[in-house]
Amino acid sequence: MDQQQAPRFFIHGPSPFTRLIVFSTLSLALMASDSKFSYLTPVREALTVMLQPLQVVANSPFVLFNNIGNYFTSQQALRNEVEVLKKQAIFHGVQLQALESLKNENDHLRTLMEATKVSSQPARLAEIMYTGRDPFSHKVIVNMGEANHVLAGQAVVDAAGVVGQVTRVFPYTSEVTLLTDKELSILIQVERNALRAISFGHGRDNTVNLPYLPANVDIKKGDKLVTSGIDGIYPSGLGVAIVTSVKTNVSSPFAQIVAAPIAGIQNHRQVLILSSDTTNLVAKDIQQVLSADAKKQLDKKEKTSRRSDAKP
Amino acid sequence: MPNLSRRRVYFTLLVALLLQLLPFSGWLLQIKPDFLLLALLFWLLRAPNICNIGIAWTAGILMDLISGDLFGQNALAYALTAFLAVMYQRRLILFTVLQQSAYVFLLLFVNQVILLMLKSFSGSEYFGWTYFVPSLTGIMLWYAVLHSRLSINIMTRQQ
Incomplete structure (x- = not known):
């Protein structure tokens, strides 16, 4: 290794000032191009995918903690929750029936008024x-x-x-x-x-x-x-x-x-x-x-x- | 000066990056010190032949990716801070722990001021004084690590 030949406390290569100038110019150019043009979007996407494993590792202790917490919820708590959810389901079911008829009525009225129908949008659950x-x-x-x-x-x-x-x-x-x-x-x-x-x-x-x-x-x-x-x-x-x-x-x-x-x-x-x-x-x-x-x-x-x- | 291997420097920087990635939220996020910058400064002062401005800049680019900021924002701030650290490196390693900590605090503060300026150019508001809390917690962490001789452990332990 070249470290062994020369005294180690001298910094080799270009001087710090040169490096600073080079890297500052580089980052200023990056900032300008990122804010004004969208050339760097694919680069960003690719690098983000590469960082994904690190992200998963960093998140894992918290995910593990949550999972352990979930595992040890007591039976009583689960039962209570199920009861509450069941009651809610009945309640919501009744409301939903009313909603269905209201929706039909609304659509009908809208067609009478020659207004466009309100379209329902499909949704997906994300975590x-x-x-x-x-x-x-x-x-x-x-x-x-x-x-x-x-x-x-x-x-x-x-x-x-x-x-x-x-x-x-x-x-x-x-x-x-x-x-x-x-x-x-x-x-x-x-x-x-x-x-x-x-x-x-x-x-x-x-x-x-x-x-x-x-x-x-x-x-x-x-x-x-x-x-x-x-x-x-x-x-x-x-x-x-x-x-x-x-x-x-x-x-x-x-x-x-x-x-x-x-x-x-x-x-x-x-x-x-x-x-x-x-x-x-x-x-x-x-x-x-x-x-x-x-x-x-x-x-x-x-x-x-x-x-x-x-x-x- | 103990024989420092490249691998050890990169490993500690990776650990610092992981700490930076931890999903904090709420007030913990507000006081979270800049682990990556602290690790960088640590190696900039102790192993300037391995950890240089280029490494600091690369780390800054990674931070930009993680935080979703404008490309080059953190990189510029890290490169400037690293330059200030390298400039006085040979004098700094002769200082006492307390004197060194004071200088490092200044560096952390400068880093945040640069970031604040860049962010306000790209259209953010003034954040209030809590913006500078990470500098304070950062220097506390720095002092704790140096004082507890954990740093010597990091530098001398054979892999």
Whole structure:
């Protein structure tokens, strides 16, 4: 080894300053290309897959701990849980029957109004593997990726409401940005008065903001915010947040509205990824409207032609 | 200076990376020290012929991958911090544990400030003072490791 020949405390090779210049330039170039172009996405995907085994090893103690905890839950606890779940199932079953008839009725009414039907979106259950390493970005990694046909932009929900949105898809995992992240905004509607607005993640506390609303806006503490469904990503009517405080500042023309998310974004193992085929849905809607219009025009023409036929 | 093998350095760096990958959440995540940077600084000061700025940069790229940040953010911060460490390396190894810890604390702090600047360029808000807590816990860990002579164990144990 060359270490043995020369005194070991001298650093060989290029000087630290040269190295610093080389590596700084390299990382600046990487940052510029990553933020402006998307050349590096495949590289990132490949490297993430390579890091996957390390990820699994790091997660294993926690998974093992959970599994052991599950194994030693007492029979009594399990029995209690089964009882509660059975009661819930009966309760939900009754509600479901009502829902079925309501849905049919709603579809019927919508066809009468010539509005498009609300399509139900298939969902798949994904498990949260771990939360992001950066405490200031609200992101989680779930165990479904390209292999499970997850696409970036799909909505992620739980039983109570919206959790967030898939922002980055890797081959076997994907990154979900929570609705409290600064980067995520959702089109919402106040349930009480159908007022439309946009909610932005706060970023630090686990809350969302409603900026850009005038100081005299009709939003009260306790109002429930639901998705409006205009964006085509989230189906309409999903719970998003409940308003916790409305403040008006004399110096600002806008109200400061803070809301707490309904979905248990902090304490979850499993979430639902809604596979919204948004582009197709929009295309279908447009086609339906167009075909309806065409039909009307044809009908009109027929009528007029009949009239003209009848006259002579 | 004991005969340090490359394998041992890389092994400790791998362990540090694994510690970094542990799925912490909540307040534990807030106070989690930068294990990888601490390991890097440890070897930068003790084995500069094995662990250099290039290794620090590579580790930074891995951190970018793990955290899903912009490519090169952590790499740049690590490379700059490693440079500051290497610059005074020959003087630093003569310092006492306490003096060394003070300098390492400065390095950890500088690393976070660089990251903060890069993150604010790419559109993050100011995070509040809790952002700097990992520096404090990091230096505590550093001092504990050096004081308990665990470090000598790491360096001298034959594989």
